[in-house]
Amino acid sequence: MRRAAPGALVVGLALLPLAAIEPRVYLTLTIAGLAMGMLIFLVAAGLTLIFGLMDVLNFAHGALFSWGAYAGFTVLVLLNQELGWAEAPSVGLNALLLLAAVAAAAAVGLVLGVVVERVIVRPVYGRHMFQILITLGATIVLEELIRIGWGPNDQVMPVPFTFQGSWDLADVIVLRFPVVAIVLGLAVYAAIALVLRRTRVGLIVRAGVENGEMIQVLGHDIHRYFTGVFAAGSALAGVGGLMWAMFSQSVRPGMGGEQLIFAFIVVIIGGLGSVSGSLLGSLIVGLSYNYVAFLLPKAAIGVTMALMVVILLLRPAGLFGSGK
Amino acid sequence: MTTPVEAARRAERARRWRRPTLWLRLGLLAALVLVPVVPSFQLLDLALKIAVFAALVASYDILIGYTGIVSFGHAMFFGFGAYGVALAVTRGGGPTWSDLGLGLAAAVGASALVSVTIGAFSLRVKAIFFAMITLAFAEFALILAVQLGPLTGGEDGLSPRFPGLLADRRGAYYVILAVVVILFGAMSRFVGSPLGRVLQAIRDNELRAEALGYRTFVYQSVASCFASVVATVLGACYAVWVGYVNPESTLGIHIMLDILLMVIIGGIGTLWGGIIGAAFLLTAQAFLPNLRGLGAALLPGSALALRLTERWPLYFGILFILVVFFFPKGVVGSVRETLSRRR
Numbered sequence: 001m002r003r004a005a006p007g008a009l010v011v012g013l014a015l016l017p018l019a020a021i022e023p024r025v026y027l028t029l030t031i032a033g034l035a036m037g038m039l040i041f042l043v044a045a046g047l048t049l050i051f052g053l054m055d056v057l058n059f060a061h062g063a064l065f066s067w068g069a070y071a072g073f074t075v076l077v078l079l080n081q082e083l084g085w086a087e088a089p090s091v092g093l094n095a096l097l098l099l100a101a102v103a104a105a106a107a108v109g110l111v112l113g114v115v116v117e118r119v120i121v122r123p124v125y126g127r128h129m130f131q132i133l134i135t136l137g138a139t140i141v142l143e144e145l146i147r148i149g150w151g152p153n154d155q156v157m158p159v160p161f162t163f164q165g166s167w168d169l170a171d172v173i174v175l176r177f178p179v180v181a182i183v184l185g186l187a188v189y190a191a192i193a194l195v196l197r198r199t200r201v202g203l204i205v206r207a208g209v210e211n212g213e214m215i216q217v218l219g220h221d222i223h224r225y226f227t228g229v230f231a232a233g234s235a236l237a238g239v240g241g242l243m244w245a246m247f248s249q250s251v252r253p254g255m256g257g258e259q260l261i262f263a264f265i266v267v268i269i270g271g272l273g274s275v276s277g278s279l280l281g282s283l284i285v286g287l288s289y290n291y292v293a294f295l296l297p298k299a300a301i302g303v304t305m306a307l308m309v310v311i312l313l314l315r316p317a318g319l320f321g322s323g324k
Numbered sequence: 325m326t327t328p329v330e331a332a333r334r335a336e337r338a339r340r341w342r343r344p345t346l347w348l349r350l351g352l353l354a355a356l357v358l359v360p361v362v363p364s365f366q367l368l369d370l371a372l373k374i375a376v377f378a379a380l381v382a383s384y385d386i387l388i389g390y391t392g393i394v395s396f397g398h399a400m401f402f403g404f405g406a407y408g409v410a411l412a413v414t415r416g417g418g419p420t421w422s423d424l425g426l427g428l429a430a431a432v433g434a435s436a437l438v439s440v441t442i443g444a445f446s447l448r449v450k451a452i453f454f455a456m457i458t459l460a461f462a463e464f465a466l467i468l469a470v471q472l473g474p475l476t477g478g479e480d481g482l483s484p485r486f487p488g489l490l491a492d493r494r495g496a497y498y499v500i501l502a503v504v505v506i507l508f509g510a511m512s513r514f515v516g517s518p519l520g521r522v523l524q525a526i527r528d529n530e531l532r533a534e535a536l537g538y539r540t541f542v543y544q545s546v547a548s549c550f551a552s553v554v555a556t557v558l559g560a561c562y563a564v565w566v567g568y569v570n571p572e573s574t575l576g577i578h579i580m581l582d583i584l585l586m587v588i589i590g591g592i593g594t595l596w597g598g599i600i601g602a603a604f605l606l607t608a609q610a611f612l613p614n615l616r617g618l619g620a621a622l623l624p625g626s627a628l629a630l631r632l633t634e635r636w637p638l639y640f641g642i643l644f645i646l647v648v649f650f651f652p653k654g655v656v657g658s659v660r661e662t663l664s665r666r667r
Contacts, residue, residue, distance in 0.1 A: 057455065124648075128452055129392065130652065132394050133584065134648050134649070136644075137644035138645065140581065140637060140638070140640065140644065141642055141645065144635045147631070148635050148638065151631070152631075258463070261459060264456040265456075267456075268456060301464055302468075305461070305464050308460070312445045316448060
């Protein structure tokens with residue numbers, strides 16, 4: 001019953017706007033909201049796991065998001081220039097291109113994640129204030145490096161032909177890319193859940209979230225798991241950045257900072273350390289943002305904040321938080 | 325019968341006039357008072373901005389250095405003050421003192437309310453929430469300032485005109501300098517008061533302070549509220565000085581990063597370190613644009629070299645990381661440590 005309550009909350013919230021929006025628009029908005037939620041989830045999942053396991057609040061997560069976006073952007077632009085894969089009306093080539101971009105984003109996220117964890121975060125484990133400061137410094141450096149490497153301005157993100165446009169299903173307009181984003185988000189959630197629930201590594205990570213010292217006592221080198229989770233979370237952030245760039249069809253050096261704020265709100269709503277909570281929080285934020293942006297465009301971010309405040313007042317540790 | 329605390333206080337008071345830092349501060353104040361004698365507006369501008377930012381950094385230090393909570397909303401309160409007075413004098417008819425006072429009072433009230441509200445639902449749970457939630461609120465305030473265009477002027481901001489003495493550069497300089505000195509005095513009293521000591525106890529060991537019977541989150545909220553109000557007043561001073569308020573220059577994350585860099589360089593938990601941090605950063609920022617021309621002259625035609633000299637926030641970021649790693653106490657903290665070791 002208690003576990004079902006948050007889910008019911010989401011469904012309830014999702015159905016509420018039907019009173020004010022006509023059903024066809026509502027469906028379009030719902031798909032956009034779910035897609036946005038899934039993209040935020042990609043960022044929030046890493047953030048929440050890193051916090052849960054290592055007690056590190058990683059402000060550099062947003063910069064890794066931007067790096068992923070730019071890595072994917074470079075791959076897309078280069079492959080399109082050389083081989084014309086993005087413009088080719090071939091589903092196979094387009095999908096291959098998307099995969100290549102995702103792989104590049106994930107790889108860049110992974111490598112940068114390892115570097116940030118080893119060089120920046122490791123010396124300040126256990127000191128919250130210094131972690132916040134040092135990861136913030138890393139954010140500045142990483143963002144400025146983007147500005148130096150790719151230039152400080154917005155650029156148009158190419159989207160492979162197959163994923164552009166929309167399907168028209170019985171008068172409901174279904175944009176293609178959001179559907180891809182939703183599928184990818186669900187796949188990532190399933191993969192994380194499988195790894196965490198069904199593998200030995202996942203078992204140790206979950207145990208580490210509960211009690212890190214005990215894991216060390218039992219003879220596991222927790223620092224290796226720290227690096228692994230940090231790198232995996234960063235890779236997810238990178239992929240999230242790429243997907244977000246394709247979703248909004250542009251890349252900007254500062255894009256990560258803005259998404260980081262959404263991710264923080266989601267992590268707070270869901271409860272620090274809980275992946276399921278993050279998924280739920282992401283969906284709540286994504287859906288409510290889109291509904292309100294349609295009804296009252298200027299109030300959208302305000303409603304997100306209000307949701308966070310209300311949830312924190314009702315459940316101070318978040319929906320799935322342990323209150324640790 | 326004197327308690328040890330009273331004895332320590334008395335000894336402290338007796339030593340007050342012999343401390344070298346007191347004379348250092350008085351000398352600095354004298355220098356700031358004499359700055360308008362030099363007929364250079366650039367210098368005057370720099371001196372006043374250093375004074376305002378030093379006080380702003382000190383107020384931030386009350387949070388980060390004396391209470392141990394990291395806020396990303398400090399620039400927001402600064403912006404509240406700036407927008408408060410700017411809105412009051414531009415939307416309230418002519419520039420009058422009563423409008424100015426009303427705007428400042430409204431801004432201070434709003435800041436106090438917002439900071440207490442944020443504290444009430446974030447500090448109660450976990451101090452680390454405070455960093456995330458203040459960041460979200462700051463972003464929200466920034467978006468709000470941009471979106472409420474008809475009122476706030478949107479991205480373009482406002483160019484208020486101020487009454488009487490404040491319209492004159494030198495008059496404004498002395499008024500703002502007086503406000504800054506008063507605020508510094510107030511902050512110095514605040515951190516030295518019994519309340520300030522409780523805050524430091526919470527910073528050093530929250531669990532223990534709680535076990536001693538202090539309701540930590542109430543104390544943290546009070547500190548947050550006080551620091552926010554100081555920041556608001558300083559924001560108003562800043563608006564009066566530059567005569568221009570827009571989201572980017574008063575509310576934005578850049579101001580917040582500047583404050584953080586200044587507090588780190590000056591020294592966390594020193595209150596006066598802000599002066600050094602502000603002086604360093606603002607002087608550097610005033611002269612770095614010249615450096616850009618130098619880079620372009622040395623390596624003409626190279627876009628990458630141009631960007632490398634243009635993007636000086638990169639070097640501040642690297643400096644930031646290095647200072648946090650190697651001089652976590654900052655300049656003033658390190659100097660204090662060296663001095664006390666020698667003694």
